[in-house]
Amino acid sequence: MSVRAGEHDTVATLLRDYRPESFFLASPRGVVLAPSPAFGLTSPDEARSALADARPGTLLVGAFPFDLRRPARVGLSERVRHAAPMVPGSVTTPAGVSAVRWSWNDPDPGAYQVAVARALDRITAGDLRKVVLARSAELIADRPPRPAELLAALAASDPSAYVFATDLGRRTLLGASPELLVSRRCGTVLANPIVGSAPRDPDPVQDGHNATALLRSVKEHQEHHMVVDKVADALAPLCRRLRVPKLPELLRTAQMWHLSSRVTALPREGVTALDLALALHPTPAVCGRPDGSAREVINEVEPFRRDFYTGIVGWTDTWGDGEWAIALRCGELRDASLRLYAGTGVVETSTPEEGAAGTSAQLRTLLSALGAGDAER
Numbered sequence: 001m002s003v004r005a006g007e008h009d010t011v012a013t014l015l016r017d018y019r020p021e022s023f024f025l026a027s028p029r030g031v032v033l034a035p036s037p038a039f040g041l042t043s044p045d046e047a048r049s050a051l052a053d054a055r056p057g058t059l060l061v062g063a064f065p066f067d068l069r070r071p072a073r074v075g076l077s078e079r080v081r082h083a084a085p086m087v088p089g090s091v092t093t094p095a096g097v098s099a100v101r102w103s104w105n106d107p108d109p110g111a112y113q114v115a116v117a118r119a120l121d122r123i124t125a126g127d128l129r130k131v132v133l134a135r136s137a138e139l140i141a142d143r144p145p146r147p148a149e150l151l152a153a154l155a156a157s158d159p160s161a162y163v164f165a166t167d168l169g170r171r172t173l174l175g176a177s178p179e180l181l182v183s184r185r186c187g188t189v190l191a192n193p194i195v196g197s198a199p200r201d202p203d204p205v206q207d208g209h210n211a212t213a214l215l216r217s218v219k220e221h222q223e224h225h226m227v228v229d230k231v232a233d234a235l236a237p238l239c240r241r242l243r244v245p246k247l248p249e250l251l252r253t254a255q256m257w258h259l260s261s262r263v264t265a266l267p268r269e270g271v272t273a274l275d276l277a278l279a280l281h282p283t284p285a286v287c288g289r290p291d292g293s294a295r296e297v298i299n300e301v302e303p304f305r306r307d308f309y310t311g312i313v314g315w316t317d318t319w320g321d322g323e324w325a326i327a328l329r330c331g332e333l334r335d336a337s338l339r340l341y342a343g344t345g346v347v348e349t350s351t352p353e354e355g356a357a358g359t360s361a362q363l364r365t366l367l368s369a370l371g372a373g374d375a376e377r
């Protein structure tokens with residue numbers, strides 16, 4: 001049998017055995033390690049047909065970029081290990097994550113505000129309702145960190161997150177995302193759009209105020225519903241018995257409060273988790289509305305290509321079950337350089353200052369797991 005059930009595996013043993021060439025995803029439903037997948041599939045069509053021809057028990061694993069026309073990094077794995085979900089305390093923070101210093105911001109916070117102002121002009125002109133604009137920053141470590149130690153630091157910092165690491169070829173994509181794009185497990189489909197954010201605060205009283213303000217914010221609710229409606233529309237042709245909650249709930253990560261909606265459905269015959277993910281991606285949680293205008297603005301004003309940031313990371317098995325998370329709160333590690341990314345939604349009522357503050361808060365997920373401060377230049 002090609003799949004090892006791994007009765008004795010725990011998240012700690014899977015983290016111990018993770019290597020730079022591996023695929024790792026921990027979710028609230030379990031942990032998957034594919035030790036060395038045959039990455040080599042670069043498009044959605046190749047991925048679909050390879051999965052259809054694969055031996056029973058094989059997993060398709062890896063990442064698709066934000067722009068599905070660009071090359072994916074996906075492969076099949078016949079050797080897969082599983083463990084029960086992480087719980088607080090199941091992973092201890094590694095001692096030796098290397099010290100890091102800021103190298104650059106792209107764009108710098110001032111230029112980012114100018115980009116947000118340009119997007120607001122487009123919204124005022126009437127052809128755009130929302131666009132998610134991102135920033136990137138580079139940290140340099142004193143010595144090249146091992147992907148395994150960064151992965152363990154992320155897992156220890158937020159066991160409720162979708163913690164992932166996947167090989168990109170000489171680079172590793174690593175992150176702790178709050179957002180499940182879609183899963184199909186035990187005959188049920190779950191999509192979990194997360195839009196609307198407020199930073200956590202070390203002072204519990206202020207932390208509570210931040211959460212309450214988020215729950216009461218008309219702007220954040222409007223933005224949230226825009227994404228939930230689009231997700232429901234994309235799922236409708238592939239599912240039946242779609243259930244969309246009327247109101248979002250609060251979600252707490254180590255660094256952020258979010259508004260979250262759990263949309264559930266039953267999959268139509270033959271629809272796999274991969275089909276669902278490719279039909280949904282990218283949602284307006286990472287792109288905007290209308291989709292075409294938002295992509296245009298992203299291409300015009302973001303000074304870098306997103307590649308796998310805001311792409312999707314996950315797996316699908318030969319029975320069609322699987323999980324795909326959105327690649328958020330993540331970075332790309334190459335030798336001693338860690339390139340981080342963060343974005344925030346710009347809508348009619350946004351301000352450039354709020355946009356910059358939002359992205360700084362999103363960056364904290366990786367910075368605090370690394371023990372690095374907020375010092376932006």
Ligand SMILES: C=C(O[C@H]1C=CC=C(C(=O)O)[C@@H]1O)C(=O)O
Pocket residue numbers: 132179194195196197258285286328329341342343344345358362
């Ligand atoms: C684009 C990011 O987050 C998105 C997902 C959840 C909430 C978001 C927000 O409230 O702006 C973002 O749209 C990111 O973390 O880089």
